[in-house]
Amino acid sequence: MRGPMRGPMMPFGRLFQLVAALALLxxxxxxxxxxxxxxxxxxxxxxxxxxxRIPLMSLNFxxxxxxxxxxxxxxxxxxxxxxxLNEGAGSLTATVFQKELADKSxxxxxxxxxxxxxxxxxxxxxxxxxxxxxxxxxxxxxxFDPDAVERVRNEMITSIATNIGSPxxxxxxxxxxxxxxxxxxxxxxxxxxxxxxxIGLADMRQFxxxxxxxxxxxxxxxxxxTPAELGASLDRLFGGxxxxxxPFSIPEVSAxxxxxxxxxxxxxxxxxxxxxxAGMERKDPDWFAGQIVNYALGGGGFNSRxxxxxxxxxxxxxxxxxxxxxxTPYAHSGLMLAGGSTKNATAAEVLDIVKTEFGKVHRDGITxxxxxxxxIYISGSFPLSLTSTERLSALLMQLRxxxxxxxxxDRRDGLIDAVTLDDAKRVSQRLLxxxxxxxxxxxxxxxxxxxxxxxxxx
Amino acid sequence: xxxxxxxxxxxxxLLAFAAAGGARAKVFSPTVTTLSNGLxxxxxxxxxxxxxxxxxWYKTGAADEDAGHSGIAHFLEHxxxxxxxxxxxxxxxxxxxxxxxxxxxxxxxxYTAYFQTIKSDRLxxxxxxxxxxxxxxxxxxxxxYPERDVIVEERRQRIDGSPEARLVEALRYALLVNSPYGRPxxxxxxxxxxxxxxxxxxxxxxxxxxxxxxxxxxxxxxxxDVKALAEKYYGPIPARPVPERARPxxxxxxxxxxxxxxxxxxxxxxxxSRYYIAPNFSAKTRKEALALEVFDEIFGAxxxxxxxxxxxxxxxxxxxxxxxxxxxxxxxxAYSIFASPAPGKDIAxxxxxxxxxxxxxxxxxxxxxxxxxxxxxxxxxxxxARDSLDGPAHAIGEALTTGQTIDDVxxxxxxxxxxxxxxxxxxxxxxxxxDAVSATGWLLPMQGTKxxxxxxxxxNKAPVASGAFR
Numbered sequence: 001m002r003g004p005m006r007g008p009m010m011p012f013g014r015l016f017q018l019v020a021a022l023a024l025l026x027x028x029x030x031x032x033x034x035x036x037x038x039x040x041x042x043x044x045x046x047x048x049x050x051x052x053r054i055p056l057m058s059l060n061f062x063x064x065x066x067x068x069x070x071x072x073x074x075x076x077x078x079x080x081x082x083x084x085l086n087e088g089a090g091s092l093t094a095t096v097f098q099k100e101l102a103d104k105s106x107x108x109x110x111x112x113x114x115x116x117x118x119x120x121x122x123x124x125x126x127x128x129x130x131x132x133x134x135x136x137x138x139x140x141x142x143x144f145d146p147d148a149v150e151r152v153r154n155e156m157i158t159s160i161a162t163n164i165g166s167p168x169x170x171x172x173x174x175x176x177x178x179x180x181x182x183x184x185x186x187x188x189x190x191x192x193x194x195x196x197x198x199i200g201l202a203d204m205r206q207f208x209x210x211x212x213x214x215x216x217x218x219x220x221x222x223x224x225x226t227p228a229e230l231g232a233s234l235d236r237l238f239g240g241x242x243x244x245x246x247p248f249s250i251p252e253v254s255a256x257x258x259x260x261x262x263x264x265x266x267x268x269x270x271x272x273x274x275x276x277x278a279g280m281e282r283k284d285p286d287w288f289a290g291q292i293v294n295y296a297l298g299g300g301g302f303n304s305r306x307x308x309x310x311x312x313x314x315x316x317x318x319x320x321x322x323x324x325x326x327x328t329p330y331a332h333s334g335l336m337l338a339g340g341s342t343k344n345a346t347a348a349e350v351l352d353i354v355k356t357e358f359g360k361v362h363r364d365g366i367t368x369x370x371x372x373x374x375x376i377y378i379s380g381s382f383p384l385s386l387t388s389t390e391r392l393s394a395l396l397m398q399l400r401x402x403x404x405x406x407x408x409x410d411r412r413d414g415l416i417d418a419v420t421l422d423d424a425k426r427v428s429q430r431l432l433x434x435x436x437x438x439x440x441x442x443x444x445x446x447x448x449x450x451x452x453x454x455x456x457x458x
Numbered sequence: 459x460x461x462x463x464x465x466x467x468x469x470x471x472l473l474a475f476a477a478a479g480g481a482r483a484k485v486f487s488p489t490v491t492t493l494s495n496g497l498x499x500x501x502x503x504x505x506x507x508x509x510x511x512x513x514x515w516y517k518t519g520a521a522d523e524d525a526g527h528s529g530i531a532h533f534l535e536h537x538x539x540x541x542x543x544x545x546x547x548x549x550x551x552x553x554x555x556x557x558x559x560x561x562x563x564x565x566x567x568x569y570t571a572y573f574q575t576i577k578s579d580r581l582x583x584x585x586x587x588x589x590x591x592x593x594x595x596x597x598x599x600x601x602x603y604p605e606r607d608v609i610v611e612e613r614r615q616r617i618d619g620s621p622e623a624r625l626v627e628a629l630r631y632a633l634l635v636n637s638p639y640g641r642p643x644x645x646x647x648x649x650x651x652x653x654x655x656x657x658x659x660x661x662x663x664x665x666x667x668x669x670x671x672x673x674x675x676x677x678x679x680x681x682x683d684v685k686a687l688a689e690k691y692y693g694p695i696p697a698r699p700v701p702e703r704a705r706p707x708x709x710x711x712x713x714x715x716x717x718x719x720x721x722x723x724x725x726x727x728x729x730x731s732r733y734y735i736a737p738n739f740s741a742k743t744r745k746e747a748l749a750l751e752v753f754d755e756i757f758g759a760x761x762x763x764x765x766x767x768x769x770x771x772x773x774x775x776x777x778x779x780x781x782x783x784x785x786x787x788x789x790x791x792a793y794s795i796f797a798s799p800a801p802g803k804d805i806a807x808x809x810x811x812x813x814x815x816x817x818x819x820x821x822x823x824x825x826x827x828x829x830x831x832x833x834x835x836x837x838x839x840x841x842x843a844r845d846s847l848d849g850p851a852h853a854i855g856e857a858l859t860t861g862q863t864i865d866d867v868x869x870x871x872x873x874x875x876x877x878x879x880x881x882x883x884x885x886x887x888x889x890x891x892x893d894a895v896s897a898t899g900w901l902l903p904m905q906g907t908k909x910x911x912x913x914x915x916x917x918n919k920a921p922v923a924s925g926a927f928r
Contacts, residue, residue, distance in 0.1 A: 380558015
């Protein structure tokens with residue numbers, strides 16, 4: 001089954017998420033959706049998709065600047081601060097605050113990734129006013145009670161201890177440390193045991209002081225709220241924040257360690273193979289050419305070459321439950337990723353197949369039919385996920401975070417249509433050089449000799 | 459930070475979809491018809507986006523497998539993509555993708571389901587394709603046997619490579635004695651490896667008929683259009699008799715305490731889990747199941763439940779604690795509890811804490827205020843759950859493949875509203891009281907019963923530079 005793991009008792013299915021989906025989803029097509037720009041009396045801007053069919057609404061807000069700004073030795077600061085913002089605010093202790101959220105079915109959550117610090121709110125119309133009050137309290141008067149701080153700290157440490165033996169987590173961490181060595185993206189956004197222990201109350205207060213500025217704030221909403229109601233709420237929610245956040249800069253970085261192979265030996269029955277080279281940022285003018293090539297190579301599930309090569313029926317197949325690829329953008333870098341797993345005995349064989357396919361597309365580009373199919377899918381599948389207000393609001397936030405423009409939904413199909421075979425070939429040459437792949441293997445991979453670790457055949 | 463909802467909990471929330479304000483609304487208000495060949499057709503309109511989801515649910519799953527043939531239900535699910543005389547092997551998903559859609563399938567103990575999500579103007583295409591493979595699946599050895607390797611790889615990836623999943627497999631087997639729910643839904647590897655093309659064809663012929671299926675269509679569609687297309691494509695498929703779902707009942711082995719410890723070098727953080735035999739949503743135990751749903755909200759809800767408050771906020775022995783109620787099944791299954799010890803805390807202290815919460819509940823029961831709050835939350839969550847396309851389809855599909863009716867689903871809010879404190883206490887005491895039947899699992903590192911924080915810290919410092927690499 002595609003989609004997130006539902007825990008150990010989930011149904012078994014034909015395919016589930018193969019590469020950790022750090023990627024922004026390919027963005028939308030046709031504007032069946034009318035985006036409104038709302039500006040509050042106090043000058044705060046929000047984008048809104050109004051829909052009154054269900055009595056609830058979703059709100060997203062993002063401050064640019066995230067975990068990449070954590071001080072050295074205090075990794076995990078942004079994530080920990082986010083986790084504590086709904087653990088009590090104003091006169092409400094954590095337990096009281098959480099009970100009121102639960103009793104009113106208000107979803108109020110914060111999170112941080114490398115580049116952004118974000119919050120989301122979903123509330124029934126009948127509780128919207130109270131939900132806004134509670135959100136405003138978290139922004140201006142978070143409590144950081146010692147009990148809550150220690151509970152969240154322990155939760156983070158427990159989660160690190162849980163992850164640290166997981167082969168998938170090891171593959172991911174090893175990859176990031178290898179390709180982004182020396183850059184903030186190499187560090188774990190969730191911190192280490194030592195760094196999480198080192199984070200103090202003053203660090204979190206200072207983090208909020210630095211990051212919460214209206215000049216770095218982006219707001220979107222969808223659902224049962226009018227532009228006038230939203231406009232008035234914006235000042236109530238965010239008007240009390242400082243006009244400017246502390247200035248910051250993160251250096252641009254390109255994937256390092258081209259051609260390097262790192263093997264982490266674990267006693268697992270399969271080898272997890274993760275491959276990466278330099279990818280694209282979201283603002284890249286060749287973004288859709290990249291998406292199209294990626295779809296044909298490994299991003300299109302059963303419509304892609306890597307899946308067919310390692311899983312499709314016929315001689316020497318059935319080697320894996322699946323193999324896939326993705327273009328993952330960051331604010332200051334991007335990765336072309338591929339990954340999957342196979343029994344240890346066939347690790348070398350699968351790696352060779354995958355690198356050979358990279359080589360073919362790198363050399364020849366994709367076919368006319370692949371170009372056509374990828375365009376249809378990338379255009380046509382856009383509205384499939386937009387079936388809830390929280391997804392609509394999150395989509396608007398992607399448009400804003402990536403500076404794609406309020407008319408983007410009207411332009412998107414045209415941008416996809418305009419990609420030519422030559423564009424696809426140029427981008428394949430740029431993104432899919434098998435000699436530049438960094439290879440991470442976790443497990444007990446077999447079938448290798450020294451030569452196998454050299455770059456794949458062209 | 460909220461604990462992630464388990465599958466069972468999530469379904470409960472989805473089922474809850476109802477009751478806006480004053481008079482209690484029905485749940486999904488679907489349009490329901492049955493074709494003359496027995497195919498049940500359920501349509502739910504949702505016009506937020508120009509999108510439609512089609513699901514076909516078959517009333518068969520891993521719990522219907524014969525002993526020695528575990529894995530065949532899931533194997534056939536994979537093989538349903540291997541073609542018919544008019545659609546080549548693997549073409550099904552390619553056609554969906556070429557039309558800008560997505561498709562997949564899943565198998566569990568009581569059901570196997572296939573679904574596509576696509577622009578609503580392509581509904582006819584996906585109905586034609588799905589109806590075709592309901593009757594015309596064509597399997598050949600050269601397609602079947604490589605796919606058998608794939609499901610074995612899938613098992614390796616999801617079970618054998620995961621200590622957590624291996625412990626769940628062992629606990630279910632220990633608790634659900636003599637029941638097919640005690641077997642892994644994906645199958646035992648040594649039995650999966652021996653499944654044949656003939657086994658797959660026999661399974662298909664036995665269960666894959668319109669009178670054993672439910673067609674659910676949700677999205678930007680009109681019920682009369684869906685019905686006309688269903689008549690056209692599914693209507694001509696002949697019905698065939700389907701066997702009874704013969705299910706050996708659980709042998710409870712009262713008084714036999716079951717405890718399983720799994721140690722693994724990949725585990726650094728211990729975790730505690732316990733499974734109890736619990737009633738399901740069959741007619742006989744429906745009232746108990748409803749009361750347990752209310753109880754679960756009081757007991758196991760992340761951040762606010764009794765378990766979380768006692769273990770993580772008050773005594774601080776754990777950093778996470780919650781529960782899951784696997785109620786939507788043909789036969790009784792499991793109510794489960796899990797908790798993670800806080801750094802430096804022993805798993806035995808966590809178990810003691812869980813036992814203390816249960817003992818006090820069994821002794822004093824839940825309060826009237828807890829019951830009222832829980833019911834209010836279920837009611838409000840209900841409206842939130844309407845904000846989805848596949849949620850309603852899943853909730854109805856699970857209910858109808860496990861012996862419930864559309865009326866059962868639609869009356870759910872009224873039934874929850876009628877649950878009393880006495881109902882909750884009686885149902886809870888039946889699961890946790892003196893006749894409780896449970897299996898307890900400890901997932902542990904190779905040494906000791908606490909997280910080895912020094913080792914974690916050392917391994918955590920710089921994985922790439924550590925000696926584990928070559």
